[in-house]
Amino acid sequence: MLLSNLGLLINAMLVSTPPLLLAGLGSCFSERSGVINIGIEGMMTIGAFVGAVVAYYTHNGWIGFFAGGLAGAVLGLLHSGVCISLHADQTIAGTAINFIGPGLAVFLCSAIFDGSTDTPALDPTWKLPKLFAGLFPAGSFGYNVFASYVVAYISFVLVIVCWFIFFKTRFGMRLRAAGEHPEACETLGINVYKVRYICVITSGFLSGLAGAFVTLATVSQFRPSVIVGQGFIAIAAVIFGKFTPQGTFLGCVIFGFCNGVRSLIGSSNIISPNLLSMIPYFVTILTLIFFVGAGHVPAANGKIFVRNK
Amino acid sequence: MKKKILDSAALYTIISILIGFLVGAILLLCIGISPAKAYAKLISGVFSKPKFIVYSIVYAAPLIFTGLSVAFSFRTGIFNIGAEGQYVVGSLAAVVVGILVPIPGPLHAIVCILAAALAGAAWGAIVGVLKVKKGINEVLSYIMFNWIAFYLSNYVVNIKAIHTDQGAEASKNILDSASIKMPKAIVQLTGCGDVHWGIVMAVVAAVLIWFLMSKTTLGYELRAVGFSKTASEYAGISVNRIFLLSMSISGLLAGLGGAVQTLGMAGRVSQFASQEQYGFQGITVALVGATHPIGCIFSGLFYGAMKYGGNKLTVVNVPTEVVNIIMGTIIIFISISHVFKAILQKALLKNGGNQ
Numbered sequence: 001m002l003l004s005n006l007g008l009l010i011n012a013m014l015v016s017t018p019p020l021l022l023a024g025l026g027s028c029f030s031e032r033s034g035v036i037n038i039g040i041e042g043m044m045t046i047g048a049f050v051g052a053v054v055a056y057y058t059h060n061g062w063i064g065f066f067a068g069g070l071a072g073a074v075l076g077l078l079h080s081g082v083c084i085s086l087h088a089d090q091t092i093a094g095t096a097i098n099f100i101g102p103g104l105a106v107f108l109c110s111a112i113f114d115g116s117t118d119t120p121a122l123d124p125t126w127k128l129p130k131l132f133a134g135l136f137p138a139g140s141f142g143y144n145v146f147a148s149y150v151v152a153y154i155s156f157v158l159v160i161v162c163w164f165i166f167f168k169t170r171f172g173m174r175l176r177a178a179g180e181h182p183e184a185c186e187t188l189g190i191n192v193y194k195v196r197y198i199c200v201i202t203s204g205f206l207s208g209l210a211g212a213f214v215t216l217a218t219v220s221q222f223r224p225s226v227i228v229g230q231g232f233i234a235i236a237a238v239i240f241g242k243f244t245p246q247g248t249f250l251g252c253v254i255f256g257f258c259n260g261v262r263s264l265i266g267s268s269n270i271i272s273p274n275l276l277s278m279i280p281y282f283v284t285i286l287t288l289i290f291f292v293g294a295g296h297v298p299a300a301n302g303k304i305f306v307r308n309k
Numbered sequence: 310m311k312k313k314i315l316d317s318a319a320l321y322t323i324i325s326i327l328i329g330f331l332v333g334a335i336l337l338l339c340i341g342i343s344p345a346k347a348y349a350k351l352i353s354g355v356f357s358k359p360k361f362i363v364y365s366i367v368y369a370a371p372l373i374f375t376g377l378s379v380a381f382s383f384r385t386g387i388f389n390i391g392a393e394g395q396y397v398v399g400s401l402a403a404v405v406v407g408i409l410v411p412i413p414g415p416l417h418a419i420v421c422i423l424a425a426a427l428a429g430a431a432w433g434a435i436v437g438v439l440k441v442k443k444g445i446n447e448v449l450s451y452i453m454f455n456w457i458a459f460y461l462s463n464y465v466v467n468i469k470a471i472h473t474d475q476g477a478e479a480s481k482n483i484l485d486s487a488s489i490k491m492p493k494a495i496v497q498l499t500g501c502g503d504v505h506w507g508i509v510m511a512v513v514a515a516v517l518i519w520f521l522m523s524k525t526t527l528g529y530e531l532r533a534v535g536f537s538k539t540a541s542e543y544a545g546i547s548v549n550r551i552f553l554l555s556m557s558i559s560g561l562l563a564g565l566g567g568a569v570q571t572l573g574m575a576g577r578v579s580q581f582a583s584q585e586q587y588g589f590q591g592i593t594v595a596l597v598g599a600t601h602p603i604g605c606i607f608s609g610l611f612y613g614a615m616k617y618g619g620n621k622l623t624v625v626n627v628p629t630e631v632v633n634i635i636m637g638t639i640i641i642f643i644s645i646s647h648v649f650k651a652i653l654q655k656a657l658l659k660n661g662g663n664q
Contacts, residue, residue, distance in 0.1 A: 088644035099637030274464035
């Protein structure tokens, strides 16, 4: 009984953590390079929509998944062009992305599907595949823990990959430097614009993947409300994790864990589900107050950098 | 004269709005809808009857409040992405007092409004305390408190004493004494059943905020901190006190937005399925209004009209979301208005020779 509950808890975490984690890792790239990206939410929504539509027409979850990533990357390109080359206020541009992404998604959805704001439900075989799906009997501990979506495991591996890129590679050093002191970077011959473009587009791509994961794994169709709020939670997890991949991972797991607890206790109806739903947000704030404390924001974050000609 | 016009924010806002509609038109063409038909419906949906105009203004009232809230915070160097949550606790406080506390006549409405203001201010102040005392990034806590407000509201709506027995997923209706609807005569005159005092309150609030910001010592301090935190500290301004104050006032304004919407229009709080968006739309109102309190009145009216007119687009089979795309495009172009400014100045002032 305990073991199977634990299995269910881990399973719920494995479903709710990956989208936050993918988007959060993307956000790390952008913020660390010195560009605030408050538009993650919009990028996730367009990714969710494009992912669902492409999978619907190609009958292939993976193609949909990457198409969703590309759609997010296009918005990332828009954000980086406006913020980096045209020196727009990053918060304002991100706010615009949050209108354009969901707006465009629902607009195109009703154009393609005859006025409906939802895409048709996806056939289970068109969704993203699960790892070790046939090995364990349904409902067993092993099934709940190991037969989860492949992308969920990939997103965890990606944390290590990102950590390596950030702290062990030349590019990682440059991207962190671009976020702390762009002027110094330029004098050292680092192309700050290029580094930032790469980072912001990467953040769009990962956010798009995150959105596509929601429609191709969790929900199996696009609805205007599929993403609602998850992009902002991802940003919160990044700030919580002090803009590091490993810290972001911790933040996302806290949310994922609390979601798991909620779905377990929520079904038993002992406590109001609304009160339970507040837990992750309180836990985040309390953890910050008592354990993590104030974080260092990349110094050039949000500051407009104009290259000397 | 020419230079003065070229320097004004209004010019670039108008250009951005035009480009926004242009982009919307292109998108409509792409999906095979005549932009002329869509925009004609949008315009006639707002202007063809006096009743429609009044409705658009009614829609604007809460948006002006949340816009003011965000604009005010922007001016003091804070990005109030938490207006959403403050709006929600404001509406909740107003409705709870409106249902549970029987006070006679107009006094009841005033108490409800005060409760909403207090709730919004408190919601903002908590985030302020976390920032000032614990150094916690306010963007993070704002996002957290938006969701805490969301679930708090859904929780309270489902409490027995609050929940309606009419079979809806909503609270009871507020007592008549708490309503801020305008008198019957005005309802009949305008033909709008929902006309309420919210817009008057919003305009008064905007003027008060403008006065506070530009005519008082406190306003000077608030703006100074917005310009440069370190310089203000050096000048002897207590930056922490200013942050706390500004975040509380900002919350108060968003809370009032919740009050006017529930006491004037909805009369109750419904169970949310997704966020109300008034707070996020307030960010747009603030930006289109050039983060100026008086500007927010106009941008709030604009957004109110877009929202009200946009609702009618479905009648002619145009996706309502085109409004969001237009709004997003407008913000993008406002954010790069300095580029236009440079281009225009180069083109026009050079042609004028050495004036």
